[in-house]
Each structure stands twice: as structure tokens, then as C-alpha cells.
Amino acid sequence: MAARTGKQFIEGLKDDREIWLGNERVKDVTTHPVLSGSVRGMAGYFDWQHTYADDCLVPDPVTGEPMNASLIVPRNAEDLEKRHRAFERFARYSCGMLGRTPDYVNVTLAGFVARKDIFTAKGDTTSYDRLHAFYREVVEKDLSMTHTIIQPAIDKSIGELMGLNGDIALKAVGRTDEGVIVRGAKILATLGPFADEIFVYPAGPLPPGSPVEHALMFSIPVKTKGVIQVCRDHYGTTASQADQSFSSRFDEQDTYVIFDDVLVPHERMFIDCDLDAYNNLRAAGWAANVFQQTSTRAAVKLEFAYDLCTKMAKIMNVEKKPDVAMRLGELWSYSQLTRAATRAAMIDARDWGSGAFFCDDRPLRAVRAQMPGWMARMSELVKSIGAHNLLATPSLEAFNNPAMQPLLDKYMPSANGKDAEERARIFRLAWDFVGSALGARVDLYEHFYLASQPTNFIREHMQTLAEGGFGVLDEYLAQQG
């Protein structure tokens, strides 16, 4: 089965996965009253790839069947261009509100597959063969993957694998003929309850001297015995799509994952207690590969925010008022800087080794480091432009009520000649975007999903320091004689 439909995606979720929501073990995520709206939203993504097949699907080079373009193993500029079109189209499905549509982890996996050299550095191809076989399974079954890669550092005063942190962190604790037994936790797994596979791979290098048992990379079905997912409160609602366009469909959920003595079959273990492979993988172009997807989503989301804010301003007749125009221009600049960085990164793409053709990572890393700040500012701008109007928003169902409708039409119209219903629709959408419970969660997501802003700034400076800076100062000083 190649590129699935929404219906096929939903069928795939009907199993005995262990998902806890509050104190309830969810029997079936697809029919659960609180979660089913999210299932519908994610099913829509799978239908979307067929609706926009020209952008989202490419022929699988092995079978010729349609395949999600995010699974292309990138070998040249044309591959990057094709998958860029898919990222763009997928981001437009939710206007960037869904951070973890399956193309995110697909592109990660395809990037790892492109770096065969890292897995075969010691002359053994077993790990790579397993990874490649898994990749083929993802392509042919169009599986949806979550990833969970961060150690649950509970005590932030010590290292991520020290003391209590090390006790809780995921590690190999035993072996059988069938595979490796793993125990411990990881944070978080966005999309976890709605994924087919849970993919664990290196988040960053482990400190020198770390126990090798933590150096793991594998993927297993979400339904595997012992994989326990603890949900946060769900912010998806049962409201109509018209009233809460995002919250009714796009809460992708974030779970805390416990691996309670889980058997990982050998054929699904890609890095088995190998510190070198673990520590080298991320430096082998991970950011250059994945940030093409994340920056494309960010650009779409920022452009959506610009359009939304401009529409709100027009409804109030203030789109040319200097203080509002200044804020709209600020928002525009974030969106276009993100676009420009993505395009520049694609233009300067190169072979990173082993024929892996990834973007130039520098513009993408720069944008990534800024993005938590830009997204926070975006939320602030939506709120400052929308102001009280974000709450003066009758339900769209109220317009069907003969007693309410004339009142709403008379007292809550737009300033620009559009009707009251249009006004309510736009301001409701804006509130759902940044002010609802889901909006607050998405704000947190943007702050942390690719590490916090301080972590990014520090990392980029340290890398540039190690590379010797830009050389501009030395060149100038040399001119002075």
C-alpha cells in the first residue's frame, strides 16, 4: 500500500496501543470523544496528499507507486526542489499549526538513509541494512512516525545522564535472541497517540565517558508491548470546524513516553550501544536536511499570520494607520527572511558525504535560532492588533438563531462593509491561532521543539568559534600592514 488515504490512516490506528489520558487508558484513539477530532485532522493530511498529488507525491523509485515526497532520499537539487513543494503544500493544510505532520520525521529518516557512510564506518553494513529495510517499510506502508529523542533531565542541576537523570533515561538493559530490551523514558512524543511508529535517534552527542547503553537508535510500532504514552491534557475540542478551526482538528498531542522493558527486535535496532555512530550522526547534516522542512512550515505560518493580521486590520479599517502598518511590516519581514533563508539554503546545497545532497545549513541554522523569538513576537502582534475584538466574537452558530442574528448584524458589523459573520469568523480564527488552549500549547512548541533559543544561540556561536569565525577582521588587519 503506497501513499495512504485518511481512511486507511485511521484503520491503522486501531490497535491496543497504551495511551493514558488523565487516569483513563484510552481503548481506541479513533473513537475516543476527546481525541477523535485530532484523528480526523490528521486523516485530512493523508487525504490532502492525494488532493494535491502533483505537489505531495512522487513515484517510489523502487515500485513506481505514489510515495510521499518527503521520503525522497535527496541526491540532487531537483530532489530538494520537489520535496520543498511538498513541505509547502503540507504546511498549508494547517497553516503551520501542525508542527509534526508526518513529513517532519519522514525527512529525518530519509536524511539518515542518505548517510550510509556513518552507519558503515566500521566496515559492517548490518545497521544500515536494517535502517534501509525500515525505510522501505515506511515508504511502502506510508507509515506515520513520531520521534522521541530528548533525555528526561529531571534534575537540571546535573548532567543529562547523571544521578537520577541517568536512572530514568532510556537505555539497553538486556538481550534475548530476538532483540534488545530497553527501559526508561524520553520527552516528548508529539503525534505519539496518532503515529504508527515511535522513532528514537540521537538528539545530540552524549558527553565523553557516557555509558554506551544509552547510545541507541531504533524504531518500533507504537503498539509494542511496554510502550506507555502519558498524554498531557488534550486541547482539541468538540466545537465545530467553523467555530474553532484549529482546535477542532489540529491538537497533535504531546506525550511523555515510558519504555517499560520493551523488546526492540534486532532488525529494528539501528545503533546498538555504539557511541561513535550515535555521536556522529547529528553532525552529518541533520540540521541541513531537516531544517528545510521546519523553515518552510515556519514561512507558511508567518505568511498566514501576516494575512490574518491584515484582514483583522481591514475589518477595523486601520490597515494603513501607521502604528498598525508598522506592526504588519514587522511581521512581513519575519516571513520573508524565513523564505529567503530557505531559498538561499537550497541554492547553496551540496553533497554532505555519501551522496547525501542537503541544504547549506548556515541560513537555516540562523533562522532556527531566531525563530522562537519571531514566533513569540508573532503571537504578540496578533494579540496587539486584534485586541478586545479577539473576544467579542459570537459563535458562528449564533448567526443561525433568528433572535440573535439581527442583533449581531446590527451591533457587531465590520468597519469595511463586510458583514458581522465575516468579522466573527476572522477574529475567532485569530483567537484560536494564538489565544486558545491549543494556541498556548503551539506557542510553547515553537519555543522548544528544536531546543530553546539560548541553546541555539550558544550552539551556533560555539560552532562558529570552532571554525575560526568569518575571517573578515583578519583580512582587514592584514591590509593595515
Ligand SMILES: Cc1cc2nc3c(=O)[nH]c(=O)nc-3n(C[C@H](O)[C@H](O)[C@H](O)COP(=O)(O)OP(=O)(O)OC[C@H]3O[C@@H](n4cnc5c(N)ncnc54)[C@H](O)[C@@H]3O)c2cc1C
Ligand atoms: C510542545 C512540545 C513538543 C515537543 N515535542 C517533542 C517531540 O516530539 N520529540 C522530542 O524528542 N522532544 C519534543 N519536545 C521536547 C523538546 O525537545 C525539549 O523541550 C527541548 O529539547 C528543550 O528542552 P527543555 O524543555 O528541557 O528546555 P531547556 O532547553 O532546558 O530550556 C529551559 C529554560 O532554560 C533556558 N535556557 C536553556 N539553556 C540556557 C542557557 N544556556 N542560558 C540561559 N538560559 C537557558 C531556556 O530559554 C528556557 O527558558 C517537545 C517540547 C514541547 C514543549
